[in-house]
Amino acid sequence: xxxxxxxxxxxxxxxxxxxxxxxxxxxxxxxxxxxxxxxxxxxxxxxxxxxxxxxxxxxxxxxxxxxxxxxxxxxxxxxxxxxxxxxxxxxxxxxxxxxxxxxxxxxxxxxxxxxxxxxxxxxxxxxxxxxxxxxxxxxxxxxxxxxxxxxxxxxxxxxxxxxxxxxxxxxxxxxxxxxxxxxxxxxxxxxxxxxxxxxxxxxxxxxxxxxxxxxxxxxxxxxxxxxxxxxxxxxxxxxxxxxxx
Amino acid sequence: xxxxxxxxxxxxxxxxxxxxxxxxxxxxxxxxxxxxxxxxxxxxxxxxxxxxxxxxxxxxxxxxxxxxxxxxxxxxxxxxxxxxxxxxxxxxxxxxxxxxxxxxxxxxxxxxxxxxxxxxxxxxxxxxxxxxxxxxxxxxxxxxxxxxxxxxxxxxxxxxxxxxxxxxxxxxxxxxxxxxxxxxxxxxxxxxxxxxxxxxxxxxxxxxxxxxxxxxxxxxxxxxxxxxxxxxxxxxxxxxxxxxx
Numbered sequence: 001x002x003x004x005x006x007x008x009x010x011x012x013x014x015x016x017x018x019x020x021x022x023x024x025x026x027x028x029x030x031x032x033x034x035x036x037x038x039x040x041x042x043x044x045x046x047x048x049x050x051x052x053x054x055x056x057x058x059x060x061x062x063x064x065x066x067x068x069x070x071x072x073x074x075x076x077x078x079x080x081x082x083x084x085x086x087x088x089x090x091x092x093x094x095x096x097x098x099x100x101x102x103x104x105x106x107x108x109x110x111x112x113x114x115x116x117x118x119x120x121x122x123x124x125x126x127x128x129x130x131x132x133x134x135x136x137x138x139x140x141x142x143x144x145x146x147x148x149x150x151x152x153x154x155x156x157x158x159x160x161x162x163x164x165x166x167x168x169x170x171x172x173x174x175x176x177x178x179x180x181x182x183x184x185x186x187x188x189x190x191x192x193x194x195x196x197x198x199x200x201x202x203x204x205x206x207x208x209x210x211x212x213x214x215x216x217x218x219x220x221x222x223x224x225x226x227x228x229x230x231x232x233x234x235x236x237x238x239x240x241x242x243x244x245x
Numbered sequence: 246x247x248x249x250x251x252x253x254x255x256x257x258x259x260x261x262x263x264x265x266x267x268x269x270x271x272x273x274x275x276x277x278x279x280x281x282x283x284x285x286x287x288x289x290x291x292x293x294x295x296x297x298x299x300x301x302x303x304x305x306x307x308x309x310x311x312x313x314x315x316x317x318x319x320x321x322x323x324x325x326x327x328x329x330x331x332x333x334x335x336x337x338x339x340x341x342x343x344x345x346x347x348x349x350x351x352x353x354x355x356x357x358x359x360x361x362x363x364x365x366x367x368x369x370x371x372x373x374x375x376x377x378x379x380x381x382x383x384x385x386x387x388x389x390x391x392x393x394x395x396x397x398x399x400x401x402x403x404x405x406x407x408x409x410x411x412x413x414x415x416x417x418x419x420x421x422x423x424x425x426x427x428x429x430x431x432x433x434x435x436x437x438x439x440x441x442x443x444x445x446x447x448x449x450x451x452x453x454x455x456x457x458x459x460x461x462x463x464x465x466x467x468x469x470x471x472x473x474x475x476x477x478x479x480x481x482x483x484x485x486x487x488x489x490x
Binding site: 021022028118119120122123124126127130212215216217219220223224226227228230231232234236237238 | 266267273363364365367368369371372375457460461462464465468469471472473475476477479481482483
C-alpha cells in the first residue's frame, strides 16, 4: 500500500478516525458497565483487571523516557509517572484506582497481586509495554493518543456509574475525575509531537497504526472480560470468580 | 507460601497435574472443534489464528538458545527450529500448517500477514516469546512442557476432524501426525532437564508456574476465538470475518 504525505491536520483527522471506529467506548462491555447492566461481581472483575493496566502504565512511560535523548521531551513525559505513581502530597492514579477497588469490597493485596486477573488482560498490558519499549519512538508516543478519546468515556462513566450502581459513590470516581484534566494536557502534547515529527508517509502510517494497536490493547481487555463474566461466562482456570458464581 | 523440596517424580506429578486441570484440551472450543460442531468459517478462524502461534514458536526457541552457554543444550534445542521452519528436503511444521489453511480455502498471503488474526492471539503469543526471552532459563525450558499433554489432543483432533468435516482431508492433518513423534521426543528431554535442574523448592515452584503460564497462553487463544466466533460472536474491529458473517 502506498500512501501520500498528509498535512498535519489530515494526520490528526486520520488518528481521530481510528478512535471513531475502534476506541473501546464502542465495546458492548462498556455499554453494560455505564448503563447499570452489570452486577457487583462483574464490576469487581472489571476493576481488578483494569488495575493491571493502571499498574502497567508507569512502566511503559518509563520505558519511553529511557529511550529519549531529548531532555525537554523527558521533562515533559515524566509527569505521567508522577500522575500514576504519586509523589509527596499527591497519592496518584494507582492509589485512586485502589480506592475504587476498596469501595467495591475487593481485598487490596489480592488486587495488587494480579493473581485473579485474566491472563488475556496481562498479555494485552505487556504487549503495550513491549510496544513502547521496542517500536520507533514516534510510534511509542503515538500509541498514547487514545487519550484523545478518553475524556468523553470518563464523563460517561462517572455519570453512568453514579446513577446506576448503589455500591459506587463519589469517592470511587476520583480516579476518573482527575483523569479528565490530565488526559487533555497529555494528549495535546503528544498530538502536537506526532503532527510535527511524522514527516514521511511511512512515519504517518506507522503513527496511525500505533493508535490502532493501542485500541486493540484496550478492546482485547474488554473482550476478555465480556467472555469471562458476561457471555458465555467462561472464567479461565484460576481467574477471579465473583461470589455466588 | 512455603513449599517443600519435591522429589523429581513428585515434581513431574505436579507438572502433570497442571496439565490435568488447565491444558487447553479442556476448553469448550476444542470440544466444538473436534466434535464437528463448528462451521467452516469457524475452523478457518481457528487455523489462521493458530498460525500466529506456529509462526512464533521458532522465535521463542531461538530466544531460548540465545541465552544458553551449554553447547549440548543448544545442540539439543536447535532441532525445534528446524522442526518448525524446515530445512533442505523437509518443509517443516509452519509449511504444513499453511497446507491446512490452503485446504481450508484461506489465502496464504492473508494468513501469513496475520492481519486477520485476533489481537488477543498475537498478545498471547508475544507473551510466550517474552517469557522465554526474559525469565530464568529453567522456567523457559519448563514452559515448553505443555508438549507432554499434546499427543492426546493431536490424536483426538486428527480423528475428530477427519470424521466430522468434509472440507478437511488427510493432507490437512499432516502437521498433527508429524507432531505426534516430535512432541514426545522434545517433552522427554525437557522434562528430564527440569527434573534434574530444579533443585530448590523455589525453582520447582517456578517451573510448575511456568507450565501454568503456558497453559494460560494456550487457553487465552481459545477464549478469544470462542468469544469472537462462537459466543457471543463479537469479532473485534479489523479481525477476520468468515463469509456470510
